[in-house]
Amino acid sequence: xxxxPRFSLNQATVKYASLAEAIVATKSAGIQAIGTWxxxxxxxxxxxxxxxxxxxxxxxxxxxxAGFFTAPDGPERVAxxxxxxxxxxxxxxxxxxxxxxxxxxxxxxSGALPGGDRDLxxxxxxxxxxxxxxxxxxxxxxxxxxxxxxxxxFAADRCVVSTLGQAIDLAVDAGPSVGVVVDTYHVWWDxxxxxxxxxxxxxxxxxxxxxxxxxxxxxxxxxxxxxxxGDGHIDFGPITRAVEAAGYTGDxxxxxxNEDVWARPHDDVAAAVSAAFTSxxxxxx
Amino acid sequence: xxxxPRFSLNQATVKYASLAEAIVATKSAGIQAIGTWxxxxxxxxxxxxxxxxxxxxxxxxxxxxAGFFTAPDGPERVAxxxxxxxxxxxxxxxxxxxxxxxxxxxxxxSGALPGGDRDLxxxxxxxxxxxxxxxxxxxxxxxxxxxxxxxxxFAADRCVVSTLGQAIDLAVDAGPSVGVVVDTYHVWWDxxxxxxxxxxxxxxxxxxxxxxxxxxxxxxxxxxxxxxxGDGHIDFGPITRAVEAAGYTGDxxxxxxNEDVWARPHDDVAAAVSAAFTSxxxxxx
Numbered sequence: 349x350x351x352x353p354r355f356s357l358n359q360a361t362v363k364y365a366s367l368a369e370a371i372v373a374t375k376s377a378g379i380q381a382i383g384t385w386x387x388x389x390x391x392x393x394x395x396x397x398x399x400x401x402x403x404x405x406x407x408x409x410x411x412x413x414a415g416f417f418t419a420p421d422g423p424e425r426v427a428x429x430x431x432x433x434x435x436x437x438x439x440x441x442x443x444x445x446x447x448x449x450x451x452x453x454x455x456x457x458s459g460a461l462p463g464g465d466r467d468l469x470x471x472x473x474x475x476x477x478x479x480x481x482x483x484x485x486x487x488x489x490x491x492x493x494x495x496x497x498x499x500x501x502f503a504a505d506r507c508v509v510s511t512l513g514q515a516i517d518l519a520v521d522a523g524p525s526v527g528v529v530v531d532t533y534h535v536w537w538d539x540x541x542x543x544x545x546x547x548x549x550x551x552x553x554x555x556x557x558x559x560x561x562x563x564x565x566x567x568x569x570x571x572x573x574x575x576x577x578g579d580g581h582i583d584f585g586p587i588t589r590a591v592e593a594a595g596y597t598g599d600x601x602x603x604x605x606n607e608d609v610w611a612r613p614h615d616d617v618a619a620a621v622s623a624a625f626t627s628x629x630x631x632x633x
Numbered sequence: 634x635x636x637x638p639r640f641s642l643n644q645a646t647v648k649y650a651s652l653a654e655a656i657v658a659t660k661s662a663g664i665q666a667i668g669t670w671x672x673x674x675x676x677x678x679x680x681x682x683x684x685x686x687x688x689x690x691x692x693x694x695x696x697x698x699a700g701f702f703t704a705p706d707g708p709e710r711v712a713x714x715x716x717x718x719x720x721x722x723x724x725x726x727x728x729x730x731x732x733x734x735x736x737x738x739x740x741x742x743s744g745a746l747p748g749g750d751r752d753l754x755x756x757x758x759x760x761x762x763x764x765x766x767x768x769x770x771x772x773x774x775x776x777x778x779x780x781x782x783x784x785x786x787f788a789a790d791r792c793v794v795s796t797l798g799q800a801i802d803l804a805v806d807a808g809p810s811v812g813v814v815v816d817t818y819h820v821w822w823d824x825x826x827x828x829x830x831x832x833x834x835x836x837x838x839x840x841x842x843x844x845x846x847x848x849x850x851x852x853x854x855x856x857x858x859x860x861x862x863g864d865g866h867i868d869f870g871p872i873t874r875a876v877e878a879a880g881y882t883g884d885x886x887x888x889x890x891n892e893d894v895w896a897r898p899h900d901d902v903a904a905a906v907s908a909a910f911t912s913x914x915x916x917x918x
């Protein structure tokens with residue numbers, strides 16, 4: 349089976365697979381790159397994970413995820429920043445173990461409003477501060493921090509960074525080793541998205557492009573409403589062409605949170621998302 | 634019982650009340666204004682509704698709602714525009730029947746992606762065209778069309794206008810009788826919201842300010858996740874102060890879609906939202 353040469357399977361799409369199983373599924377579909385997640389890496393330890401990656405011959409397209417920067421000053425914030433430094437080290441190690449063309453990109457989800465707090469503006473400032481704190485460490489590790497805007501429906505309880513434009517502003521403020529993720533699921537609705545993709549490109553800040561579709565009706569747990577490209581409402585043409593025109597040449601991940609997808613055999617899922625990518629996204633590359 | 638003099642009960646907050654019952658509940662809480670809905674007006678006919686309003690002594694703060702502009706050229710689009718003209722006439726009649734200070738403001742929800750269509754950009758252009766078509770009719774009726782940006786989670790299946798900035802652009806393009814609704818539930822997450830409120834004010838385009846809160850977790854039907862101000866995550870201070878600073882002097886509606894709220898006695902709901910407004914919103918006026 350062959351896959352598009354720039355297609356990467358984000359490991360969240362086969363959430364219940366171990367890293368070894370995810371690698372098998374990825375290769376079974378002819379996919380050449382994988383986006384790793386921290387939990388399955390931690391399950392076997394970083395050394396074993398880097399050996400698996402090196403033996404696989406796969407590229408690593410990103411490592412997911414760290415972040416969670418909204419806690420006020422105190423032990424929780426210190427622990428979060430420490431954890432982010434560990435995640436930066438992991439990212440560097442996994443990318444070094446991956447095949448040539450691997451990207452040392454750490455995806456960041458910025459975090460929720462702290463419990464009971466309504467100061468959204470203040471929470472966003474704490475994200476800015478944390479990125480500034482971490483940037484030199486990432487730079488010295490050769491890692492790019494990739495700020496991911498999450499859909500605005502997650503602004504209260506998951507991620508206070510809600511638009512691509514806001515993510516770009518944060519990246520620019522933090523320094524050259526901070527970029528952004530363009531994830532179709534999170535940004536497709538934005539009237540400004542094509543202009544912001546162009547802006548991110550002109551600033552050299554597109555660190556990752558992820559594709560998945562928006563399904564309706566939203567499921568009871570809105571975190572799990574992501575679909576295989578082509579199954580939902582998103583027009584992948586304009587966004588993909590904009591990312592291309594902005595100069596992004598890296599791997600493109602498919603990252604799907606969806607219980608129905610997760611319940612399927614891993615090889616089937618890898619083949620299905622690869623085929624969907626070939627049919628819905630690749631024509632615009 | 635007294636209520637803040639600028640507080641208005643949007644009839645959707647007591648969804649299962651007839652217009653007569655909604656008026657009784659509004660007055661029982663000492664509220665001086667009501668935002669009407671088309672369905673309960675249609676239930677008794679416009680003549681009976683205007684008599685009820687005139688006899689009530691209440692101001693009418695807005696009439697909800699028309700719109701649904703995304704159908705392509707054809708009978709559905711023609712029917713939608715005709716229906717909008719009827720809604721404009723209703724709005725003028727209800728505002729004329731209301732107490733001095735009533736606002737002839739028709740709230741517009743722009744509509745979903747037409748079934749199976751993924752062309753979000755095209756759907757948005759059809760909204761622009763429809764507003765341009767309707768503006769002269771609204772102007773001659775003395776009615777302001779109020780474009781409401783709905784939260785981006787509704788972009789596929791309810792409203793392709795997703796940000797306040799986009800709504801302002803549409804209003805400006807359509808002409809002087811088109812303004813925007815600022816609804817905290819829909820715009821609170823927007824990193825650009827305070828700047829866009831200021832912009833809307835400087836252009837004289839704020840036609841309505843509506844308050845309700847964002848609750849988490851979102852309910853299974855995300856349409857029904859709106860809360861009484863103070864019960865959720867929204868900081869009403871910055872947005873309310875921005876609307877004030879932008880020069881908006883009209884009534885402020887509380888519009889809540891929530892089955893738990895709808896299940897309560899109408900008088901209790903009117904009193905509860907009025908008290909919440911006094912405590913959470915009014916201090917910022």
